[in-house]
Amino acid sequence: MSVSVSDVDSGKKYVIQDTGEDEKLSRRHRIVKGKPLYDFFYEVLCKPSEEFYQCTCKRFESYGLLCGHIFYVIRLSKVKTFPRKYVLRRWSQDSLPPASVIQASGDTPDMILREIFRSVExxxxxxxxxxxxxxxFRDHQVQLMxxxxxDVPIPKKTNKRDRIASILG
Structure with a gap:
C-alpha cells in the first residue's frame, strides 16, 4: 500500500509499505502490540513521461525483473502501455540465437552467450x-547494436502459420 507520495524533479516518489513481507515476518517473528516487529518500506521513483521507474529494493537492477512495488506504482499512475524497456530480450520469443551461430574456438554458442550475458549484467x-x-556503457552498447x-541485417519476419507451412511443406 502507498504510504506517501511526494513530487521530485519531473516525477513522483512513492513510499510503499510491503504488507506481504509484513505478513510473512509476523508468522516467523514475535508480534509487538498486534504489529509485526519489522515494517518494510520501499521508495519508488516514478517518471511516467520518461518511462522511468526505480525502486529501492533494486530487484530490476539485480535480476532484470520488475518488483511488485513498481507494478503497484504503474497501476496507481494509470499507465496505459507498459514501458518497453522493462521487457528484456531474454523474456521475448527471439531470445534464442538462430541455429546457424558458428562455433568459435571450441566454445559452444550457449557458452558464448552465457559469458556475454554475464559480462553485460x-x-x-x-x-x-x-x-x-x-x-x-549504454552509449557503447547502442553503438554495438x-x-x-x-553486420547482420534483420530478416523479414514471417508469421507463425508461414513458418509451420515451410517446415511441413
Missing part, C-alpha cells in the same frame, strides 16, 4: 551507482 550492476559511467544491425 556484471557491468550494469557495477555501474549502477555511477550515472556517468552507466551512460557511457548499430554495428550488429549493419
Amino acid at each position: 556484471y557491468c550494469v550492476n557495477h555501474y549502477t551507482n555511477e550515472p556517468e559511467l552507466l551512460q557511457k 548499430a554495428k550488429a544491425d549493419a
Whole structure:
C-alpha cells in the first residue's frame, strides 16, 4: 500500500509499505502490540513521461525483473502501455540465437552467450551507482547494436502459420 507520495524533479516518489513481507515476518517473528516487529518500506521513483521507474529494493537492477512495488506504482499512475524497456530480450520469443551461430574456438554458442550475458549484467550492476559511467556503457552498447544491425541485417519476419507451412511443406 502507498504510504506517501511526494513530487521530485519531473516525477513522483512513492513510499510503499510491503504488507506481504509484513505478513510473512509476523508468522516467523514475535508480534509487538498486534504489529509485526519489522515494517518494510520501499521508495519508488516514478517518471511516467520518461518511462522511468526505480525502486529501492533494486530487484530490476539485480535480476532484470520488475518488483511488485513498481507494478503497484504503474497501476496507481494509470499507465496505459507498459514501458518497453522493462521487457528484456531474454523474456521475448527471439531470445534464442538462430541455429546457424558458428562455433568459435571450441566454445559452444550457449557458452558464448552465457559469458556475454554475464559480462553485460556484471557491468550494469557495477555501474549502477555511477550515472556517468552507466551512460557511457549504454552509449557503447547502442553503438554495438548499430554495428550488429549493419553486420547482420534483420530478416523479414514471417508469421507463425508461414513458418509451420515451410517446415511441413
